[in-house]
Amino acid sequence: MDSFSLILLTKNTSALPIIGPIWNLIVSVLGLIMNTIYRSLEYVGIGNIGLAIIIFTIVMRIILFPTSFRQQKSSRMMQLMQPEMKAIQEKYKNKTDNASMMAQQEEMKALYEKYGTSMTSGCLPLLLQMPVIFALYRIIMNIPAYVPSVYTIYENVLNAIGGSSAAQKLVDFGTNNNLESILKQLHYLGTTSTDYTSDQISNLIIDFLYKLDPSQWSNLASIFPEASSKIEIAASEAARINNFLGINLSTAPSSMGLIPNVYWIIPILAGLFQYLSSKLMTNANQAMADGNDQSAQMMKSMNLMMPLMSVWFCFTFASGIGLYWCASSGVMILQQLLLNKYFSGISDKEMIEKSLARANAKRAKKGLAPIDEKSVEKRIIAAKEKAEASENNRLELIAKQSVKTKESTDYYNQNAKPGSLASKANMVQLYNDRNEKKNK
Incomplete structure (x- = not known):
């Protein structure tokens, strides 16, 4: 064979x-x-x-560097969008009706267009990386x-x-x-x-x-x-x-016992490199790291858990896997330093302009009109007006229903003390009288 x-x-x-x-x-x-x-x-x-x-x-x-670059760029755009995103979320915080939810979605979509990005731009690089990373483990093992x-x-x-x-x-x-x-x-x-x-x-x-x-x-x-x-x-x-x-x-380092030896170098380096890599990524996503929302807390927890998991993982498995883990983290640290340096030299305005230029180039290929701030603002205003009109209609219906309920209650409770037994009997009598008149 x-x-x-x-x-x-x-x-x-x-x-x-x-x-x-x-x-x-x-x-x-x-x-x-x-x-x-x-x-x-x-x-x-x-x-x-x-x-x-x-x-x-x-x-x-x-x-895989191009996917890392795109992910970093997406993270930077998310930082720039964060204040406006929070403002939209806050505006629709307690509104669960369909019109408000649709309006929120429309405003979010318009916001992404305003910055020349999309809701999936941050996930796509990760989706492209994952099968390759799993395949790497498969080969090393x-x-x-x-x-x-x-x-x-x-x-x-x-x-x-x-x-x-x-x-x-x-x-x-x-x-x-x-x-x-x-x-x-x-x-x-x-x-x-x-x-x-x-x-x-x-x-x-x-x-x-x-x-x-x-x-x-x-x-x-x-x-x-x-x-x-x-x-x-x-x-x-x-x-x-x-x-x-x-x-x-x-x-595996674990097979060498719990007395410190040369095999411990790989798990220790794996934990150290993972910590440095997480730290650099956190610095690159400072807006999320400084936040108080659930995603920020999750990021802080991961920054503590991942190095510990790396140490345990590389201590338990064969040292070849640990060496790959260390090499991968080491290269990622160098890449992250380069990316941080690159993006720190680009202003927010330049970042948005470049992103919009790329988005408009793609739209031009599809025969679509270019995105500009005025068209986006018009969409946001239209979404707001639609949500307000829907809310006004809802309140108007509630008001009309309240009036009908009051008129009905007043009619049936006339000539009697409201809530009394006589009032209830009177309501039944009046109800029967009204039906008799309709049937004649």
Whole structure:
């Protein structure tokens, strides 16, 4: 079976599910980038997964930079719009009738047009980033699926221990070596179902072997003594490509115990970088950070929680994932510094003018009239007048109903003390008299 077929099988039988052809395409393209980087490093004699992860992360962050730029620009526009948005929200605060809600929506839409932006401009960059970011994790967690030369290292062990027939023995080995969570992710190497082919089981085994740390490799040799020489060679190769500044990237810091050691560097750096990144983003969105509304409070909470989550995440998972997390946060810090410097050199007026110019260029392509402040103001005034007219009609109907109710009450309560038994009897009598007259 050729290497490309093996890679596809490994993708389809790995811990994370494939969620459609678009996702599969994204992962495959990014996998080719990762393979190109690793092969280039091998070509110059420094084939190393840690270095490949760092370069891969830098490349991907450069590719995603336009979406980060758009998100930052959208955040800046939201800051400029914030006072007017709050004024509109305050004006319609306690009005829940349909006309008022429609008027509020119309005013908000006009406000976005006034600044040359849209309600979805801040969400779109995030939506574009999310599938790519998830795909990055997918690749980092399962490098053999995308780098054939790394796959070969573990394939040699697979063949030496008997291929797919060794699955149950490996499950027992994993259970005895605290690898239950990994086995669960890998569907217990296909031993709990008859739906897996031998090729799929073989690739699940390779996924499993890739996650073993040096001490577990030593234990594996005692389980398969007939393949001990192949296992020792693979363990040596795995240690070489996974070694990064004295840290084995297949080893989780948590497995090294609670006594401070070199493996703690990655979780600590991850938390520090995440804190700095959050701080820089908060400074870039100062209007939201200074607010007292729910979104501001949520941002403050996230700034505290995210660094702690980063530390725990990188402490628990293999150091390769933590290295990617650190590299990604480090590049994001540099990008945020550049973006903050760029946007600090643009005045609010210039920002709005550029945004309007881009919006009008798009409208011109669609044959629409350009947006100007007067047309927007007219729309806002029209929305206000519509809301006021609707409110006046509602109040008028209430007033008319009140008059009718009063007239009816006065009619039925005439010649009697209001609320008395006589008044109620009189109401019944008058009601009957009125109906009799109508029927004659």
